[in-house]
Each structure stands twice: as structure tokens, then as C-alpha cells.
Amino acid sequence: MSLNGAFSEMFTPQKRSASDASYFSGFSSFFSTGNGNFSSMPYKKALTLTAVFNAIEQISNDIAKIPFSVNRKVGNNRESQPNHPAHRLISYAPNSLMTTFIFRKTMAISLLTRGNALAKIVYDSIGNPIETIFIDWGKVTGIRVKNGEKVFDVTGYGTLLASEVLHWMHFTLDGIVGVAPITYGAQQLGLAIEVQTYSATNFANKGVRQGVVESDKTITKGKDQIIAGVKKAFSEKDPTRVAVLDEGMKWKAITITPQELQIIETAKFTVEEIARIFNIAPHKIKSLTQSTDNNIEQQSLDHQSDTIQPYVTNIEQEYAIKLFTKKEIENGYYVRGNMNVLLRADIKSRAEYYSKAINAGWKNRQEVRQLEDDNDGPEFLNEFLTPVNTFTEQQLNANIQNTLKNTKDGNSTK
Template sequence: MSLNGAFVDMFSPSVKRSATSDGSYLGGFGGFFSLGNGGTTKINYKTSLTISAVYNAVEQISNDIAKIPFSVNQKVNNNRISQPNHPAQLLVAVAPNSLMTTFIFRKTMAVSLLLRGNALAKINYDVKGNPVSTDFINWDKVRDIRIKNGELLYDVQGFSQSLLASEVLHWKNFSHDGIVGVGAITYGAQQLGLAIETQTYSATNFANKGVRQGVLETDKIISEGKPQIVAGVKQAFSEKDPTRVAVLDEGLKWKSITITPQEMEIIATQRFSVEEIARFFNIAPHKIKSLQQSTNNNIEQQSLDHVSDTIQPLITNIEQEYAKKLFTSKELSSGYYVRGNIDALLRADMKTRAEAICRYVLSGIISRQEGRQKEDMNDGPDMLNEFLTPVNTFTESQIEQNLKDRKNGK
């Protein structure tokens, strides 16, 4: 089904769906997924980064995704066993390719995901069919994504043959069809265009030191030399020297046309633009350095919300794409999965982390040895493998045993 058909179906429920599954998912709409206009300013994923709030939002989210440790694990019954020797472990935890660390690779992918709505990487295999590396592909090089004979194909510049869906990692953001993502820049183009125009207007007003427009007044009638007078004043005010001085002859007086309240309101919309950008990227305003609505009491809760509402969905998306593309069907049915340890984002709060581990240990949920492992500490004595039981709580079997011991005089 073509993308055009997808939009028709979405907004016109009465239209009959096409019976064929062949067609393009980009077609003539490739630009729709990465470009947009706002006012007189052309907006795309590159120009949007000139807005500090957009740059910081992308930087914050991509860093959070990049610094989360990923690992290959297997669920066996109720146990989860680490699989460090699996070939995919090298790609998700150590080095995805010879040019990048896992941090740089995931950050680069995340930047593309946030700005373009899509992030693509080619999976390379050895002769045994094991994944050995993943190479980032710039989304600009994707010419088409289509279905042919039931196969999803990626036509990418630089590759002589189309890539199969099984040969690529494709992270998708907001999507209308589940095949191609749509970037926040597309939907935020109008607001971002206003933000850039406001930013440019403010910078121009600042550069002019408040001297923008004005008129020359005099009680005399000037019949000759008006162009020379105007040119002289323009030249004086155009100098970059902050101590610039304009000398007016013949009783001339400069009267500024001051900035209007409406123009001041335009400058004030910069704060509103930051809030709008935060909404488009689903990030708390305080994370992009907007603290108007933040206090010491709510910033901690907002940080937790950032992890659960902004980062967790993206990590789940990445985990599932890794598992789908790096494991065989047999491995998936055997319980293999990729886990991104999101607890890493909370490590900076040492007090909260320590209190949580203590509660787990004292409640018998984890052993003291496992508590040390959570802090990347070496194993201690074997006695730390024993689980603690609170003295003021008993299981049903312990209560039953105590009653028997009492009857027996113990």
C-alpha cells in the first residue's frame, strides 16, 4: 500500500483499502518526513538545531539513550541469565563497528531518530550467519522503502542491491503506518519557524543596541543634501564600535521609533517556544534549562517522569528492534532478549539508590552479594550469598514450624 493510500485510509474511513501489498512507503512524500515550513523561515532538521531548545532537547535525550548499558540475556523458567558470549553482545555492549563505540553509535542513531523520525543501520554477518557489526546509514541516503513480492526492501544510495528488512536496524519514532517514522521537526515546523524568526529579530535588536529606526527632525527647511545626511547617519549607526557617536549639524535631532509593545510581545514568545519544543520532544522543560515552572520540590519528580515517560518508551523500542534483528527464531523462542538497564539513569542519586538496595536486601528480595553487584563491586565472602529474613516477619511455614517446636518443648 502506498503512503498516499495510507493517508487516504487514515482520514477517510469510508474509502475501500487496496488489496495489494506492493508499493512504496516513501514515494513522493520523502520530504514530508524531514522538512517543513514556518512563516518565511525554511525549517529542516539542520536549521532546527540553531534553536538552542531543540539542540539541547536532542542532546539530552540522545545522551540518555547512549549511556544506558545494553546486554544479551536469556529467560530460563523464572531466571534471567546473562549471555556474554553471544555474538550480539559485542554489538550492543562493546563495539558495534570498527569506527564507533556503543555510546557514539547509539547517540548518532538517537539524533537521527529524534530529528528525522528514523534511524537506520546495516547489519553485517559472518560466514556462519552471526551478526558481527552494524554500520550507521544517513537517512538522507534512503531513496525508497517498498514492498515487493511480500518483502520489505530498503533502496539506499551506495548499495547496488536493495537491503532486506532483516539486514537493517530501523528505529522508528511516531509513525502513521509502522514502517516509516515521522520526525518532531515535521510537526513542529510552524512553531520552530516562529522561534527562529523571533530569535533572529531579538539578535538584530540587540546588535543595534536598541537603535533601530528613527527620523531626523529640524526646524529648518533642507532643500539640498538630504541623501548625504541620511547616508552619514546610517554610516555612524552601522559601525560595530560600541562607543559609536553620530554628530548632527544644522540643528538636526534624532528621534528613535522605539520598539512597540507588540514587538516586545514577539520577543517574549521565546519562552513560549521553549515550552512548545519541550512538548514536541516529550521532555520536561527543566531538562532543556527552562526553570520557570520548576522548584526544588518537583524537579526530582520531573526527573523520574523523564525516565519513565520520555526515555523508557524509546529504550523499549530499541530493545525490541535489537531482539528482532539480531536473534534467530530459535533463540527468540528459547527466551533470548536484549535489555537496556535504565537504572543507569538513576545512578547519580546515590542516596535514593542506596536506600532502595538496602530495602531489597533487608526484605530478602536480593542477597547482599547481589547488592554489591548492582554497584559494580567485586563479590565478597560466600556468606553474603545468604538471603536475610526480617526477624519481625515470618512465612507460613516458619509459623507452622514454630508451633511444632513449642509443642515439642523446643
């Protein structure tokens, strides 16, 4: 199926004769279902593009290194819940084979390349979650909705209910199945691969391309032998290869056309297109053409808020819905991913963030020490600072009353 045809089919409402018909029906040739039937852009082929590989590497690393924790809102306070069974799964040990970094990185790579990431939740005898096991999306053969719940048909696992799995989705048109960025960018990525292949072929040929053999004489016999001889000479891998032409024959190469030269020049433009496909700042995939010392800091902040934050929110909500009971959610339990960790490598930005937080009074110095994994300092560090030129209405009224009182007392003394 052509890309245009797939788009047309995807945007055409699909009729399902039964409530448990697979949502893969009619879409398997369009998005990466993992069953090998799709034709738009195999993700492994897309990964041969360094910009695609680096974009996926950058985003998956950022998602993986963010610490997630179980917390509970109690009144106006937030309390960490390290003893909750889910805390172990999301903070340091999701299963016996992976750390949380590797688990989330693997899930993120699947999300970015396949549009979906899946993990089976294993429970103990009393219903507490004890493991989350990654499932290769290629094993998913169908997704159905039955009795108001998603049902996954998975090779080797049988039928899994949505409540039994973590399912992260990328861009989705129906809220059931995600579609990978690679799929929608298939045409542009296909062009990039063609440019890459074209450039590699020319490099391998040492610049020798198609050409013709010219002669002042009319050649009636032996043309095949001449062609075979030239091909043999130019196909040798020896860099000193030489072709000898008899009887005044001349080799004339067919030079590169302006159109072909323009194709090669599109390689730089392709990096920007890939950045758009993955919604990542170009400098994050090592393209500094439009980056300067003045704007790269802002681009880094944009990367956190526009690229990484949506993934974190998605993961937080999926963790909470699947790992907490309904009662726990009602009692204020939630999962939080600490985005501040992305500032660790940037000492200047981290220092400015902490300074503003302390001086504005919405964090105290003890909390900042804890964020830096330092031991607690003296007790007075628990106090919140207030800018001397900033007062609440209550403080202003109190200051006015004190001033009036002092003035009155002074007059009385005189």
C-alpha cells in the same frame, strides 16, 4: 507546501498503485526524509536553538550510556549470554569505527532529528551478525513494502531488506516511517528561531532601530543623501559611532512596541514548549523555573520512565528481532537495557533503591555488589533477607504449629 497543507495531505489516505510504491511519496515535503525536499523545519536549523540542542544531547546521552546485554530466560531464571555473537555488537563493539556509546548516541540523534535511525547489519559466512554500520538517513531515498517486508532504497547501498538493517522509528502514523518531533513542532520552533534572530539583530545594532529624521523645514532636495548618511553612520561597527544632522534635524527612533516586547518575553515560554515537543522534563534542559528541591527528584524519575524507557523498549525489541534467529527467540533469548545505570550519578537514590531491594528480599547483597562492579564478598551475602514483620502463609502456619507444640510440651512437663 504549507504546514497546514502538509498535515492535511498526511492525514489523507494515500493510494498506491503498486505494492512497491515508496512510502515517501507525498510526504517528502513534510517530514525529514533526508533528501532535502522537506520544508517544515530543517533539523540543522532547529539545532541552533540551545533548548533543542540540549534536549537532543540529554536524551541521546541517556540512551547511549545504558548498557545492553544478551540474556536468556531459563525456567524462572535469567542467564547472561556473553558468548552470543550479538552480545559483542550491543555491549562494546558494534563496528571498527565506533564504541557502543558513540553508535547508540549517533543513532539516537538521527532518531530525534530525522524521526528514523538506520544501520546495516553485516553477517559472517555462517550467518552470525558481526557488525552494525550506521547509515545517514539522508541517504535513504525511499521505503517500500514488497512481499510483506520493508525495503529501503539507500544511496551507496542499493536495496536493503528490513531483515538486513536496524531501523529505529520515532512517532509513526503507518508503522513504516517515523516522523521527528522537530517536524510536528515546526511552527513553534520557527517562532523561536524568529525570536532568537530578532533579539540577536537588536543586540548587534546596539539598540538602534528604525527611525525617522525630523526637521522644522521642508526638505525638497537631498533626502536620499540624508538617508544614506544616517545609514552609513549607524552601520559602522565602532561602538563610538556618531551621526551628525545639520539644519536643526533630529533623529527620532521608532521605539519597541508592546507586541514586540511580548515576543521577546516568549523566549522563556519557548523552552517549555520545546520540552513538551521532546517529552523531556524542563529541568533536564536547564530550565529550573518550576523546579524545587521537593519535586526535582520526582521529575528525574519521570524522565526515566516517561522519556527514556520507551526508547529503550524500542531498541530492545529491534535488537532482538534483527539479531536473533526465530529459534533463539523461541528458546528465551532477549535483549535487556539496564536502566539502573541512570541512577549512578544520584548516590542518594541509588542507596535507597538498593536498601529497599535488599530489605524487601528481592535482591541479595551479593547482587548489589555485582551491580556496583565490586568483587564478590563472603558467601553469606548470597542469602536473601526477609523483614522480621513479614511472613508468608506457610511461615505463619509453621509458627502457629511450633507455638502449639511448645505449649503442649510445656504442659506435659509440668
